[in-house]
Amino acid sequence: METMEPTGLLSARGVVKSYWKGRNEVPVLRGVDLDLEPGEMLAIMGASGSGKSTLLHILGLLDSPDAGEVVLGGERIDTYRDRRRDELRNRTFGFIFQFYHLLPELTAFENVLVPQWIGCGLWSYLSQRRRLKREAEMLLERVGLSHRMHHLPSELSGGEMQRTAIARALAARPSVLLADEPTGNLDAASGQGVIELLRDLNRERGLTMIVVTHDPQIAQQADRVVRLAEGRVEEWSPALA
Amino acid sequence: MYKYVLCWRYLRTRYIALASVISVMLGVATMIVVNSVMAGFADKMKERLHGVLADVVVESFTLNGFYDWKEVMARIKKIAGNDVLAMAPTMECPGILHFRVNGEVMTRPVQIIGIIPSERAKTGDFAEFLRDMSGKKIEPSFAVPLAYREKTPAGELLKESHFDSTDPDDVRMKELLQDEMKQQAPDCGTILGYALATYHRKGHDDIYLARQGTKVGLLFPKYGETKSEAGFTTATTVGYFKSGMSEYDSMHVYLPLEELQQRRYLYDYERKVGAVNQIQIKVKPGVDINAMSRRIQDSLDRMRPMFYQVQTWEQKQGALLGAVAVEQSILNILLFFIIAVAGFGILAIFSMIVVEKTRDIGILKALGASTAGIRGIFLGYGLLLGAVGSGVGMVGGLLFVRYINEIEALLSKWTGRKVFDDSIYYFNQIPTIVEPLTVGWIVVGALTIAVLASIWPAERAARLHPVKALRFE
Numbered sequence: 238m239e240t241m242e243p244t245g246l247l248s249a250r251g252v253v254k255s256y257w258k259g260r261n262e263v264p265v266l267r268g269v270d271l272d273l274e275p276g277e278m279l280a281i282m283g284a285s286g287s288g289k290s291t292l293l294h295i296l297g298l299l300d301s302p303d304a305g306e307v308v309l310g311g312e313r314i315d316t317y318r319d320r321r322r323d324e325l326r327n328r329t330f331g332f333i334f335q336f337y338h339l340l341p342e343l344t345a346f347e348n349v350l351v352p353q354w355i356g357c358g359l360w361s362y363l364s365q366r367r368r369l370k371r372e373a374e375m376l377l378e379r380v381g382l383s384h385r386m387h388h389l390p391s392e393l394s395g396g397e398m399q400r401t402a403i404a405r406a407l408a409a410r411p412s413v414l415l416a417d418e419p420t421g422n423l424d425a426a427s428g429q430g431v432i433e434l435l436r437d438l439n440r441e442r443g444l445t446m447i448v449v450t451h452d453p454q455i456a457q458q459a460d461r462v463v464r465l466a467e468g469r470v471e472e473w474s475p476a477l478a
Numbered sequence: 479m480y481k482y483v484l485c486w487r488y489l490r491t492r493y494i495a496l497a498s499v500i501s502v503m504l505g506v507a508t509m510i511v512v513n514s515v516m517a518g519f520a521d522k523m524k525e526r527l528h529g530v531l532a533d534v535v536v537e538s539f540t541l542n543g544f545y546d547w548k549e550v551m552a553r554i555k556k557i558a559g560n561d562v563l564a565m566a567p568t569m570e571c572p573g574i575l576h577f578r579v580n581g582e583v584m585t586r587p588v589q590i591i592g593i594i595p596s597e598r599a600k601t602g603d604f605a606e607f608l609r610d611m612s613g614k615k616i617e618p619s620f621a622v623p624l625a626y627r628e629k630t631p632a633g634e635l636l637k638e639s640h641f642d643s644t645d646p647d648d649v650r651m652k653e654l655l656q657d658e659m660k661q662q663a664p665d666c667g668t669i670l671g672y673a674l675a676t677y678h679r680k681g682h683d684d685i686y687l688a689r690q691g692t693k694v695g696l697l698f699p700k701y702g703e704t705k706s707e708a709g710f711t712t713a714t715t716v717g718y719f720k721s722g723m724s725e726y727d728s729m730h731v732y733l734p735l736e737e738l739q740q741r742r743y744l745y746d747y748e749r750k751v752g753a754v755n756q757i758q759i760k761v762k763p764g765v766d767i768n769a770m771s772r773r774i775q776d777s778l779d780r781m782r783p784m785f786y787q788v789q790t791w792e793q794k795q796g797a798l799l800g801a802v803a804v805e806q807s808i809l810n811i812l813l814f815f816i817i818a819v820a821g822f823g824i825l826a827i828f829s830m831i832v833v834e835k836t837r838d839i840g841i842l843k844a845l846g847a848s849t850a851g852i853r854g855i856f857l858g859y860g861l862l863l864g865a866v867g868s869g870v871g872m873v874g875g876l877l878f879v880r881y882i883n884e885i886e887a888l889l890s891k892w893t894g895r896k897v898f899d900d901s902i903y904y905f906n907q908i909p910t911i912v913e914p915l916t917v918g919w920i921v922v923g924a925l926t927i928a929v930l931a932s933i934w935p936a937e938r939a940a941r942l943h944p945v946k947a948l949r950f951e
Contacts, residue, residue: 294945297844299843299844299944299945299948300943300944300945319848319849320848323843323846323847323848324846325846326843326844326845326846327845327846327847328846332844332845334844334948338837338840338841338844338948339841340484340838340841340842341838342484342487342488342491343483343487347483351480351842351845352845352846353479354479354480354483355479355480355842355845355846355847355851356846357479358479359479359482362479363479405845409846
């Protein structure tokens with residue numbers, strides 16, 4: 238397969254990934270090429286099982302490709318050792334999941350602090366805890382949850398949980414935000430609120446982001462939309478829908 | 479940072495983990511209580527053993543002993559100098575005690591010990607253990623009070639009768655009664671082991687079988703060149719030896735040294751000296767008695783090879799002290815299994831928690847937590863459970879030990895039966911000694927087991943694939 242030189246901030250080149258169900262190999266990605274420009278909001282669409290989440294996980298170093306490469310800022314990152322992969326997940330990528338994935342024992346405020354807790358050692362955190370806490374408060378205010386800061390996830394609505402998850406994803410000031418069906422578990426109004434928030438963040442901060450969705454209306458709000466089909470990426474426009 | 483926060487949060491929110499905290503706590507508390515009580519008992523036992531035996535004992539290999547004990551004592555004094563505080567010559571031999579109770583003859587195997595009471599009192603706690611029938615302490619003496627004689631049938635008859643000193647028949651009768659009184663209460667006094675002279679019934683006062691003034695008979699081996707013959711003497715019970723060690727209290731019978739020497743035909747009437755087969759030596763506190771006993775042994779071997787055996791009190795009771803040490807170790811091993819069981823409890827509960835927290839582990843990994851970090855959460859959690867369990871267990875165990883007698887009284891009141899029967903051990907209270915080093919080892923052991931039990935679940939958590947963990951339902 239012929240692959241092009243990576244050009245964007247984050248690129249996938251010839252990414253192949255299969256899963257095994259017993260003795261049967263199920264190919265999911267069959268050579269994905271994708272480039273993400275700095276400040277771009279890219280939507281990835283596709284049917285269920287098309288490999289959208291798998292691609293997102295590979296791009297965010299949660300998983301490794303069977304073949305191909307992932308390049309960040311001109312450097313191949315999928316071959317990094319665990320420690321550097323962990324650092325990149327903590328500092329460079331921000332994840333937002335369909336099911337929010339907040340830690341149930343921690344309040345909204347504490348959930349937002351988790352990336353900083355992970356990134357800093359004990360003393361490093363303690364020495365700058367005031368600044369980090371203020372930033373976490375500001376993030377929660379930004380996502381409209383200043384009144385719910387000290388509530389546990391079980392006391393929040395779906396929309397509020399997803400906003401908390403967005404604040405958490407922004408806590409370590411990532412370069413790339415990876416959102417996996419962020420509105421998939423929300424009602425239309427909450428979903429719209431969340432996508433508008435993401436759009437605003439993209440514009441305000443020039444935040445590069447990939448939003449995986451199967452909802453064309455959500456996808457339309459992105460700068461560019463690609464579709465995953467047959468394990469490969471193809472450009473998509475609303476007119477094709 | 480997240481490791482500490484999550485460990486602490488899991489401890490506060492996962493109540494199932496309390497089960498393992500409680501099992502660690504109970505294990506630690508039990509071990510502390512049992513060790514303290516056993517150390518207390520062992521210490522009391524040692525104290526009593528040491529009270530009965532002098533620091534160093536010189537013995538002859540033969541039962542017949544040696545006549546030149548004054549020379550031996552002089553030699554010891556020369557070797558040990560001022561380190562020796564007192565020495566007591568003693569004649570010890572096996573024998574048989576018998577006395578009458580309600581027309582029946584009671585016969586008991588005993589160890590007969592011939593002593594000079596005032597000397598013996600200087601070499602140990604002998605005088606501390608002497609009691610009369612009311613339990614009061616008595617002087618170390620074999621003197622038979624006149625009152626005991628007067629209480630015999632002949633004595634009472636003598637007291638009640640009026641004798642005419644001019645009537646030869648009356649004089650004769652008085653002499654006969656006086657002889658009879660001496661027969662019924664011999665001049666020679668004896669101190670009997672408390673358990674030999676009494677009958678113990680659980681929950682009741684002990685009954686005296688040989689009361690003060692009771693005549694007892696003693697059989698023992700006499701000196702013989704080629705064959706042993708039985709010697710015999712009678713004596714009047716003047717007191718009881720109550721050391722609290724049943725081995726002694728049920729075996730020891732004390733007689734005046736000279737009486738035993740003469741009755742065993744081991745007395746030189748010309749030189750007015752008898753043989754002894756033991757010299758009890760009390761030394762100054764802080765002196766190395768093992769080194770001293772070796773020095774004495776060397777010197778006495780030069781004097782008369784292969785005849786004397788010099789032992790410290792600990793060596794003489796080596797088997798008993800060794801048995802107590804073995805019992806304590808075995809009990810500790812068994813009790814440690816309790817904590818090991820608690821360890822398996824931690825393992826089971828942690829495995830459950832890891833399954834329950836699979837998705838959280840995925841989230842943490844997605845947010846950049848390292849494999850070592852996830853492992854650290856669960857190892858730290860195990861350590862925290864162990865620390866809380868062993869900390870609370872240590873405090874609980876120490877409080878239990880501190881108030882063990884109050885607790886015993888309360889339990890006895892509730893159950894209606896005595897939990898700690900003080901008549902068995904002759905202790906008023908349960909003896910306890912808390913050894914800080916032992917407590918330290920128990921706590922460290924519990925912490926180690928808690929951490930070891932968390933390794934496997936922690937490793938499982940650490941190796942979870944983030945994507946699989948995030949998709950876990």
